[in-house]
Amino acid sequence: MxxxxxxxxxxxxxxxxxxxxxxxxxxxxxxxxxxxxxxxxxxxxxxxxxxxxxxxxxxxxxxxxxxxxxxxxxxxxxxxxxxxxxxxxxxxxxxxxxxxxxxxxxxxxxxxxxxxxxxxxxxxxxxxxxxxxxxxxxxxxxxxxxxxxxxxxxxxxxxxxxxxxxxxxxxxxxxxxxxxxxxxxxxxxxxxxxxxxxxxxxxxxxxxxxxxxxxxxxxxxxxxxxxxxxxxxxxxxxIQYGGGAIYDKTRPPFVYMASQLAVAATQEAILWVNERGERFVNEDVNDNMCHAGDAILTQARVFSILDQSTIDHLANVGLYKEIGNSPVSPDKLDNLKDEISGYLKQHVKFLTQADSVNELATKLNLPELKDTIEHYNDLVQKGQDTDFGKAKEYLTPLEQGPYYAVELGVGMACxxxxxxxxxxxxxxxxxxxxxxxxxxxxxxxxxxxxxxxxxxxxxxxxxxxxxxxxxxxxxxxx
CATH class of the missing domain: 3.50.50.60 (FAD/NAD(P)-binding domain)
Structure with a gap:
């Protein structure tokens, strides 16, 4: 017309x-x-x-x-x-x-x-x-x-x-x-x-x-x-990066914009590792979503690591940190467990579950993951991130299986x-x-x-x- x-x-x-x-x-x-x-x-x-x-x-x-x-x-x-x-x-x-x-x-x-x-x-x-x-x-x-x-x-x-x-x-x-x-x-x-x-x-x-x-x-x-x-x-x-985002080659990225798993993996400052299973940044960088995007893109692949205790805490108790750059801003992620269960039933490529750290490392070919998590838990125990300087209140241990890895890409808003x-x-x-x-x-x-x-x-x-x-x-x- x-x-x-x-x-x-x-x-x-x-x-x-x-x-x-x-x-x-x-x-x-x-x-x-x-x-x-x-x-x-x-x-x-x-x-x-x-x-x-x-x-x-x-x-x-x-x-x-x-x-x-x-x-x-x-x-x-x-x-x-x-x-x-x-x-x-x-x-x-x-x-x-x-x-x-x-x-x-x-x-x-x-x-x-x-x-x-x-x-x-x-x-x-x-x-x-x-x-x-x-x-x-x-x-x-x-x-x-x-x-x-x-x-x-x-x-x-x-x-x-x-x-x-x-x-x-x-x-x-x-x-x-x-x-x-x-x-x-x-x-x-x-x-x-x-x-x-x-x-x-x-x-x-x-x-x-x-x-x-x-x-x-x-x-x-x-x-x-x-x-x-x-x-x-x-x-x-x-580019206005949206920080980390669920990396799924099969579906458009906006599908996950309101996902609570995306919030847990990108906003909660727990542990990010690269294609070798090595930690490479202070995860609290996500307070500046563009800096977070830049950091993720320095690595060939990036995974956000969670364990069952962090899942339980986010779902039942509340957030570890206030969400600064996300369309999802609840007090707790009360749908997180159902989302994970649903994704696992769909056999999505971006989410991997394993009973142990060794099994997770084997599934994703992350040879340094076991040492990385042991070292990270030691930093948590000491209460000081002497590697990258993450604030003490965001140092969260990963000690209870099952363990989860969420592969991250970077969303571009504009x-x-x-x-x-x-x-x-x-x-x-x-x-x-x-x-x-x-x-x-x-x-x-x-x-x-x-x-x-x-x-x-x-x-x-x-x-x-x-x-x-x-x-x-x-x-x-x-």
Whole structure:
């Protein structure tokens, strides 16, 4: 299906969180707007985000949470090794509280605000999850006919006239038929490139154990459209790793996002070993999920080792440590034993059970596992991790069979960057000047905020930036 009209004030390519925030902002400015979405559903990865970053929001004021924005800016610049754009990051931080308040005024409900792992207390958790926030935005867009949304319609080519964006070619995904749409302003909101294996392989140290947990539509469309009209290729390679994840070659990784076994294996800081059965890191690294992902990828294979006493404790008593980076945040893993039983009956490849450490080592060909566990238990007994420095309270012994090994890969939630933008989110060329009429928002432009690692220290930053950048781009459109 094609749009009703042939000409618009603004065309937004992509109907995820950033695109829908831009659409609501455009509606508030009375701009005749078209939103095109190549898929059949709306909201993109925005349906799955936990919350949005904000500083000095209404909720933080209620909770007496005070953050010095200059201190925060300096901390994030240091975290990025000053590869982040200081002016752009500053504008985002300074307007982030106002962005949260705007979402709240629209009707988006926030359950709480606080930290996630070892971080700044900036994540405003969506009540009902990201899907609920998307639903609120869509309800506002249905109030009048200023904004038209068309699904199964993709952008094929951007058009220019005398150096200025003049429109684009769109294609009906069902029929392959193309049509030209005129517009002097186009916003690219296509979600980055995490679902484009070729681009991911080109810009990071790719292995088969990297698994996208995106919606499958973030294939780098926006950046590739922009590059064709002279945009600068900028700051790629920052992947938002979800830390460790169950490594199953037979099923999509999102199947295990709410798995309690995944929580036990990745979040509870017990014992990780490599393909030889050697411990290689402080397992509490998972407080920074991107650092955890990096650590796992230094090894050829990684297994999380559990024993029956740790399973019993997690299921019946409670967690060893608060879960900082997981969609599952219960007091205890009360379904863990049933999950393990079910997986074993299915004979899944990622889970191995054995009555003894020796048997587990033999099954998985982990020659150093027995010595590793004996040495680790000795560290636990002494109450000090003299190898890697894990906190004493997370030193948990492994002494009671059966023993379990869960093979881990690394989940990728999103890939940031590809386009350089100015403080109005206008796309820049290689000389640092705007491509007139072209804007990029959300993950397509979020490389401006990071270095080579996603800013886990600033939780909610991608969703917060999606909302901020969507509004920010529209502000400069007349």
């Amino acid at each position: 094609f749009p009703k009209d042939n000409e618009y004030d603004l065309v937004i390519v992509g109907a995820g969180l950033s695109g829908l925030c831009a659409a609501v902002a455009a509606q508030e400015k009375n701009l005749h707007t078209l939103v095109i979405e190549k898929g059949r559903s709306l909201g993109g990865d925005g349906n799955y985000v936990e919350g949005a970053m904000g500083v000095d929001s209404y909720l933080q004021k209620q909770e007496n949470i005070n953050i010095d924005p200059v201190e925060l800016l300096q901390d994030e610049l240091q975290y990025s090794h000053y590869e982040a754009s200081a002016p752009h990051l500053k504008k985002y931080i300074d307007d982030s509280g106002n962005t949260i308040d705007w979402l709240h005024q629209l009707g988006v409900k926030f359950a709480k605000v606080g930290k996630q792992g070892k971080s700044w207390p900036t994540i405003h958790t969506f009540e009902g999850g990201g899907h609920a926030a998307i639903k609120v935005l869509l309800s506002h867009l249905q109030e009048n006919n200023l904004v038209e949304i068309v699904t199964s319609l993709s952008a094929q080519k951007l058009l220019k006239n005398n150096g200025h964006i003049s429109g684009l070619i769109v294609m009906d995904e069902a029929t392959g038929e193309e049509r030209e749409i005129k517009a002097n302003n186009i916003i690219l909101a296509t979600g980055g490139y995490v679902d484009n294996p070729a681009l991911v392989k080109r810009h990071i140290n790719f292995t088969s154990r990297l698994m996208s947990v995106s919606d499958g539509k973030s294939t780098g469309d926006g950046m590739q459209l922009a590059w064709q009209v002279g945009a600068d290729q900028y700051r790629m390679g920052a 890939a940031l960057g590809g386009l350089k933008v100015d403080n109005q989110n206008q796309v820049l060329n290689s000389h640092g000047y705007p491509v007139p009429g072209l804007f990029a928002i959300g993950n397509d432009a979020a490389g401006m905020l990071v270095g080579d690692t996603y800013a886990v220290t600033l939780p909610g930053s991608t969703a917060g930036y999606a909302a901020f950048s969507g509004r920010n781009a529209v502000k400069s459109i007349n």
